Amino acid sequence: MELNGSSPSLTKIERNGSSAPAIIEHKAFARIGLLGNPSDVYYGRTISLNIENFWASVRLEPSSDLLIRPHPTHDLVKFASLDHLVNRLKNEGYYGGVRLLMATCKVFTNYCKEQGIHLHNSNFSLSYDTNIPRQTGLSGSSAIVCATFSCLLDFYKVRDKIAVEIRPQLILNAEKELGIVAGLQDRVAQVYGGLLYMDFNKESMEKYGHGNYTQLDTGLLPPLHLIYAENPSDSGKVHSAVRQRWLDGDTFIISSMEEVASLALQGKRALLEKDYAKLATLMNQNFDLRRQMFGDASLGALNIEMVEVARRAGAAAKFTGSGGAVVAFCPDGQSQVEVLNNACKKAGFAIEPVRVVPSLLNEIDIRN
Ligand SMILES: Nc1ncnc2c1ncn2[C@@H]1O[C@H](COP(=O)(O)OP(=O)(O)O)[C@@H](O)[C@H]1O
Numbered sequence: 280m281e282l283n284g285s286s287p288s289l290t291k292i293e294r295n296g297s298s299a300p301a302i303i304e305h306k307a308f309a310r311i312g313l314l315g316n317p318s319d320v321y322y323g324r325t326i327s328l329n330i331e332n333f334w335a336s337v338r339l340e341p342s343s344d345l346l347i348r349p350h351p352t353h354d355l356v357k358f359a360s361l362d363h364l365v366n367r368l369k370n371e372g373y374y375g376g377v378r379l380l381m382a383t384c385k386v387f388t389n390y391c392k393e394q395g396i397h398l399h400n401s402n403f404s405l406s407y408d409t410n411i412p413r414q415t416g417l418s419g420s421s422a423i424v425c426a427t428f429s430c431l432l433d434f435y436k437v438r439d440k441i442a443v444e445i446r447p448q449l450i451l452n453a454e455k456e457l458g459i460v461a462g463l464q465d466r467v468a469q470v471y472g473g474l475l476y477m478d479f480n481k482e483s484m485e486k487y488g489h490g491n492y493t494q495l496d497t498g499l500l501p502p503l504h505l506i507y508a509e510n511p512s513d514s515g516k517v518h519s520a521v522r523q524r525w526l527d528g529d530t531f532i533i534s535s536m537e538e539v540a541s542l543a544l545q546g547k548r549a550l551l552e553k554d555y556a557k558l559a560t561l562m563n564q565n566f567d568l569r570r571q572m573f574g575d576a577s578l579g580a581l582n583i584e585m586v587e588v589a590r591r592a593g594a595a596a597k598f599t600g601s602g603g604a605v606v607a608f609c610p611d612g613q614s615q616v617e618v619l620n621n622a623c624k625k626a627g628f629a630i631e632p633v634r635v636v637p638s639l640l641n642e643i644d645i646r647n
């Protein structure tokens with residue numbers, strides 16, 4: 280499957296003949312955690328945006344057997360040599376996207392059964408592709424899950440039966456099923472699109488099974504830049520130690536997470552007031568708190584260097600997710616952007632302007 284084009288067109292349905300069943304294709308885009316992450320994993324708050332720069336795409340074709348197709352490069356099983364195999368495992372780990380597609384099918388089916396939602400008996404094959412830099416904290420994993428989930432919603436025609444605010448949790452459950460520690464912000468941004476303020480307070484999470492999600496005008500955002508490097512890190516692994524400390528009642532982690540969550544609340548006000556100097560301060564505080572909680576060894580030297588290169592250019596900078604990519608904001612405008620571009624090029628980091636995806640909700644989604 281080829282991924283090209285720049286429009287955030289979401290769905291493609293092909294019909295091969297009047298009676299032939301439809302092929303369904305969905306995209307899900309990368310996301311940037313602008314403020315408050317990773318407090319979404321801990322009943323906190325975030326401001327996140329869905330970006331057009333990168334996406335994953337999933338294709339569902341009706342078929343006689345139920346088939347999950349391995350991706351030719353992301354699920355590599357054929358190697359030139361033992362060294363090639365070992366290097367591949369060292370750099371990218373054991374897993375590709377197949378397990379995400381399977382887990383999504385399982386969670387979707389179980390949820391529909393529990394809710395008494397009828398699923399017809401036809402089979403399908405699923406294949407995926409992605410251009411989201413792998414494991415760089417841009418939500419590459421949940422983009423694959425989210426696009427798969429959208430294909431299933433349309434194949435079984437149950438979009439009207441699974442409310443939009445429930446979907447991010449089901450998408451998260453697919454990764455939980457695999458033992459990956461993750462939070463809701465990625466999935467909310469990918470289901471809703473645009474720019475969102477999310478409040479995952481415990482009361483709402485326990486009472487309704489979801490947080491309060493508010494779409495904000497994307498025009499409130501100043502120009503942002505995305506910096507990233509080929510440096511895959513496993514977000515589940517990065518998160519697990521801090522998660523355990525939080526579960527064990529570690530007061531430093533608990534109070535720091537509350538502070539991180541409060542940055543999103545302050546950030547919402549700053550955006551609404553277009554107070555971009557404040558936004559820059561909050562972004563920097565967000566990264567400093569993450570660094571204190573997770574420690575340099577867990578964040579990785581290259582990831583920290585990306586933030587520091589941006590800061591030396593005078594930009595505000597923080598991780599977009601758990602590591603691998605950085606979102607930067609130049610409060611002094613275009614001349615500073617040029618300094619930042621040059622500094623990144625010199626350091627060997629890719630840098631590009633952020634392009635925000637507009638809201639992705641359709642009429643059926645909004646009606647529910
Ligand atoms: N580009 C990719 N291609 C295939 N599978 C991927 C890709 N990115 C992530 N995955 C799968 O998702 C799992 C979790 O990835 P994660 O560390 O959360 O990455 P990200 O930061 O991109 O979300 C990986 O262990 C792998 O199974």
Ligand SMILES: O=C(O)[C@H]1O[C@H](OP(=O)(O)O)[C@H](O)[C@@H](O)[C@@H]1O
Pocket residue numbers: 312316317318319320415416417418419420460461462463464465514599600601602
């Ligand atoms: O640590 C974070 O900011 C995020 O980490 C995960 O996202 P990823 O793109 O996989 O790094 C996690 O899923 C998010 O909920 C966290 O906020």
Ligand SMILES: [Mg+2]
Pocket residue numbers: 418419420421461514
């Ligand atoms: Mg992930």
